[in-house]
Amino acid sequence: MNTPIDWEQAMTEVQSNAKAAARHSERTLNGVAEIAHSHSRHLSRLDQMQKTLDAMQEALKSRPHPIQPSTVAAKASAPFPLFVALGLFVAGVMCGAFIANF
Numbered sequence: 767m768n769t770p771i772d773w774e775q776a777m778t779e780v781q782s783n784a785k786a787a788a789r790h791s792e793r794t795l796n797g798v799a800e801i802a803h804s805h806s807r808h809l810s811r812l813d814q815m816q817k818t819l820d821a822m823q824e825a826l827k828s829r830p831h832p833i834q835p836s837t838v839a840a841k842a843s844a845p846f847p848l849f850v851a852l853g854l855f856v857a858g859v860m861c862g863a864f865i866a867n868f
Contacts, residue, residue, distance in 0.1 A: 787863070790867075794856065794859045797859065802852075
């Protein structure tokens with residue numbers, strides 16, 4: 767014969783699982799916010815370095831020198847790899863949190 771379902775216990779389990787999921791989501795969002803802040807800080811530093819390199823290259827061009835300086839390679843597209851890394855990190859954390867809830 768079927769045993770009756772203990773609805774109170776089931777609701778308590780659902781509530782505790784929901785609290786754990788909310789806690790994991792909050793941690794995930796905090797991590798994403800930290801990465802976004804770090805990304806913007808590194809991007810501004812990269813822009814500053816690029817400006818310094820451009821100024822140095824202009825200074826080298828203005829000096830007469832028998833050996834021509836090599837041209838600076840195409841500007842690095844730093845945001846794209848960082849966004850990919852950020853997306854993979856967030857997806858990994860979400861998958862880990864999802865699996866941990868089982």
